[in-house]
Amino acid sequence: MSLPHALLGLLADGPASGYDLLKRFDGTLAFVWPATQSQLYTELGKLDRDGMVEVAAHGPRGRKEYAITDAGRTELHRWLTDTEPERVRRNESTLRVFFLGSVAPDEARAYLEREAELAAEQLAVFRELAESVEWAAMPVWVRFSRVALEQGIRVTEANLAWARWAADEVDVITG
Amino acid sequence: MSLPHALLGLLADGPASGYDLLKRFDGTLAFVWPATQSQLYTELGKLDRDGMVEVAAHGPRGRKEYAITDAGRTELHRWLTDTEPERVRRNESTLRVFFLGSVAPDEARAYLEREAELAAEQLAVFRELAESVEWAAMPVWVRFSRVALEQGIRVTEANLAWARWAADEVDVITG
């Protein structure tokens, strides 16, 4: 149940509408916590009822600009310092690896080679992003998103190296 | 919706009861795809109704031993070769990194240091597992679980190195 806190986290940096938040989600947070438009508006309504955010301004086309409240800031702080993140990572790609013995060796190898290919593409996207921004000039919250991006880069590098190794390992296992 | 296929994957290696499958889940697959007892029994019922598995034997205490059917094997193969895994990885630990600018520098550093500590513990568990089994003597499906474990090791190593770097980076950012 991280979505409400993710929204509080974004609003901590300044007021925004549901529409604004959706766009900010799609760019960065979606890599680690996707959210749909539907979910987002529903959650903003709940946060409003709970006093975590408030409608600070009404704009054209029914636009509602939300601002975080003191209670919301307190809750965000509590979440970040007093609670433990859920560490289970559902990973369908890796789940499949357990069952690669059920298919022919060349099919298993093909699967792992495709994983390697996709990891390489992902890595290129991350690296491009890392190089296309002048992070040092950015506000603090953007610089922390660079820290998160660095994790994406390092983990994807490890994943790429693993997938290449694993593709070769198929021959070792199936002899 | 990987659970049914995970069950088919386990049953492809031999018949088992819901209880057996639950234990095998908890040991290994749970790292990448956790499932509860409740969910597992419900899903086995569905797979049975859909003709993917069948009750091969009845044991004591109402034990039902399920076996994969030909239709189930076909579906497992289709899943592994003709469909793409869902690649979105929800990751609450990393989500929080985006918002570390909302807390004091020492709180941000504490968060990342704890991440490093946990990664180190996780890594020790994985390495112990890797060294405590004679993989070469094991059946094919077990040797593929060693391949999955290798991913856990490599990704956790990358994560550990990242978390240590990130903890230092807090001072650079908030300097």
Place this chain on the structure above:
DNA sequence: AGTTCCATGTAAACGGTTACATGATTTT
């Protein structure tokens, strides 16, 4: 006789996804 383990199931609630629905404003 009591405890532990084996073994299966149902029901309620929750979070997330997909689909539907509407309409105002701005740009071309």
Place this chain on the structure above:
DNA sequence: AAAATCATGTAACCGTTTACATGGAACT
């Protein structure tokens, strides 16, 4: 005038989690 963009909301469905419920068999 038409198309694109801004903007919000609801409803149905599905997968997952938590809690409840039951009882037989083996071990001490």
